[in-house]
């Protein structure tokens with residue numbers, strides 16, 4: 333590949349980039365599953381950037397909807413106005429989330445971290461509104477990722493991303509996370525038993541919090557930190573039941589897994605379809621706008637909204653709470669009209685192109701099933717220890733020794749090397765480290781747009797195979 337003079341030589345530019353150690357090509361155009369840089373090099377986006385793009389790049393109807401909105405009205409502040417686009421999109425999203433969110437409400441933000449912050453505060457305020465004033469702790473899991481802001485970092489369990497900021501954050505309890513490839517319990521029952529033991533840790537943590545637990549936040553499928561790890565059977569149901577029993581709100585972080593990515597509208601539907609086990613608060617971002625605009629959403633169930641709204645706005649069915657009538661939270665750009673217009677157009681595209689079905693890896697003839705089959709074929713490589721995932725969200729974990737599952741030394745940065753080799757071949761993947769203990773352990777996240785064709789999947793997998801071999 334040729335190199336852009338701007339990006340290959342200048343490690344230091346006016347942009348404070350993610351890293352000063354590596355060059356970044358300048359991206360200038362996107363279409364379908366491809367992105368082009370300023371030198372005309374083409375890359376197949378096999379990770380949807382960072383599990384963001386679900387509908388493909390360069391879809392004209394999305395930019396048209398954004399332009400239309402910007403021409404009509406670019407912005408108003410939510411303390412003064414609502415907008416038709418926000419009202420309509422909120423209802424469309426609640427409908428997309430299904431029966432469990434009927435009568436609920438949506439808070440729009442500019443992304444995942446803002447949404448997590450919003451959900452943490454909403455959980456606290458909910459508990460205050462119902463008279464549980466001591467409850468303020470939000471429990472979470474080790475090896476989770478909920479965002480970069482300090483509140484979101486506090487509930488995250490990603491060691492590397494948290495370490496230096498720990499003196500600045502208020503810490504609550506973190507419990508263990510089932511990770512069946514490296515199961516600590518030596519299960520012989522597809523990890524049903526270990527799932528129950530991990531769920532029991534939640535109950536112990538709630539009890540140890542002595543009436544101060546307000547909520548429990550979790551990723552239905554572990555996203556970035558562990559790499560598309562699915563929960564063992566029975567685990568999330570047990571977690572949901574424990575939260576219900578203890579009056580702790582269940583907060584599903586579907587920033588990465590929501591909006592069809594796993595082959596369901598939301599990933600919780602794989603495990604928590606029934607009303608009593610549904611999350612009280614559901615957070616989504618990334619695929620919500622497919623990256624066309626900064627957008628996140630916090631969906632609050634009727635129970636939560638009623639408690640805040642009280643008698644002020646149709647919460648009368650929910651005595652004895654009176655409800656303060658106002659959510660004590662706000663961002664200047666929440667429900668930004670242009671972002672909301674992008675989100676609405678993206679949802680229409682997801683539905684008109686039947687992309688949730690396309691993402692379903694268990695349905696025949698779909699992009700999801702082709703992706704599953706192609707990635708599974710990498711298992712024969714010595715360096716590939718595990719291939720796991722669902723829908724259009726997959727993790728490929730690397731090992732130095734397949735038998736012992738020993739990881740590569742972290743300083744080798746094996747996943748980074750594979751990522752670089754892929755890039756040289758015109759393929760974008762999402763390399764991560766730390767799956768074993770927060771530092772050691774290498775994996776890739778694979779999360780292409782659901783519009784990817786099976787020949788593109790095959791080509792990408794061939795390149796990935798070669799890149800893994802080259803990196804050894």
Ligand SMILES: Cc1ncc(COP(=O)(O)O)c(C=O)c1O
Nearest residue numbers: 443444445477478479555587588
């Ligand atoms: C599960 C999860 N929650 C929250 C976030 C933070 O989202 P953002 O980077 O949009 O702030 C991410 C980002 O990767 C995520 O995967």
